Amino acid sequence: MHTKPKVIISSLDAERLEELLHALPGSAFPGRDDLEAELTRAEIVDPKDVPPTVVTMNSTVRFEVVSSAEEFCLTLVYPKDIDASGEKISVLAPVGGALLGLSQGDEIEWPKPGGGVLRVRIKEVTYQPERSGEYHR
Numbered sequence: 001m002h003t004k005p006k007v008i009i010s011s012l013d014a015e016r017l018e019e020l021l022h023a024l025p026g027s028a029f030p031g032r033d034d035l036e037a038e039l040t041r042a043e044i045v046d047p048k049d050v051p052p053t054v055v056t057m058n059s060t061v062r063f064e065v066v067s068s069a070e071e072f073c074l075t076l077v078y079p080k081d082i083d084a085s086g087e088k089i090s091v092l093a094p095v096g097g098a099l100l101g102l103s104q105g106d107e108i109e110w111p112k113p114g115g116g117v118l119r120v121r122i123k124e125v126t127y128q129p130e131r132s133g134e135y136h137r
Contacts, residue, residue, distance in 0.1 A: 005108055007042040007101035010130065013057045014044050017091065017100075020078065028092075030113040035097040042101050047135040053104040053125050057091065060127040061099055066107070066119040073126065076100060095120060 009017075017039060021032065047056075055061050055076060062073040074089040076099050082090050089096040098110035098120045109117045129135070 004041070005102055005106040007038055008050060008054045008103070009039065009042040009044055009101045010047040010050050010056055011044050012047050012136070013100075014039060014042065016057070016078070031092070031094050031097045031111065034111055035091070035100075038097065038101065047130050050128070050130040051103065052128060052131040054128070055099045055102050055122060055125055056128055056130055057100070058129050059125055061125050062123040063095075063099060064121045064123055065095070066121055071123065075127075094118065 017035075021036060021039075024032070026032070050056055057076055057078065058081075060073065060075045062071065064071045072089075075087060076091055076096055077088045079090045079092050082088055089099070091097055091100055094110060094112055095118060098108050098118065099122070102108060102120075102122045104122050104124055107119060107121045109119050112118050125131075
């Protein structure tokens with residue numbers, strides 16, 4: 001596997017995600033261990049210090065699943081914010097967990113439920129709350 005790219009997460013997102021993971025049963029979703037590992041290795045920064053090209057919670061990101069060359073533009077959200085629009089992805093979904101904290105141009109391999117890996121490439125962060133001055137969303 002390739003070297004994992006640097007992960008940057010705002011202190012607010014890190015706190016909320018840790019609370020969410022703590023509240024869920026251990027087997028609540030297949031990528032739990034991987035998401036926890038990403039949070040552990042992440043550089044935690046003040047929301048005002050998040051670089052403008054980093055995927056944070058509630059960011060809209062254009063990304064590619066490399067193996068299928070499929071491109072998506074979705075907003076990374078907490079599970080409670082998922083709706084039927086098809087425009088959002090939960091941070092608890094396999095690809096959702098992979099996106100968090102990456103920067104434009106980064107690629108990461110992420111385990112798929114049932115085996116194998118997805119390779120995800122960040123094409124563009126089209127919207128980021130912190131870049132727009134929204135630090136407490």
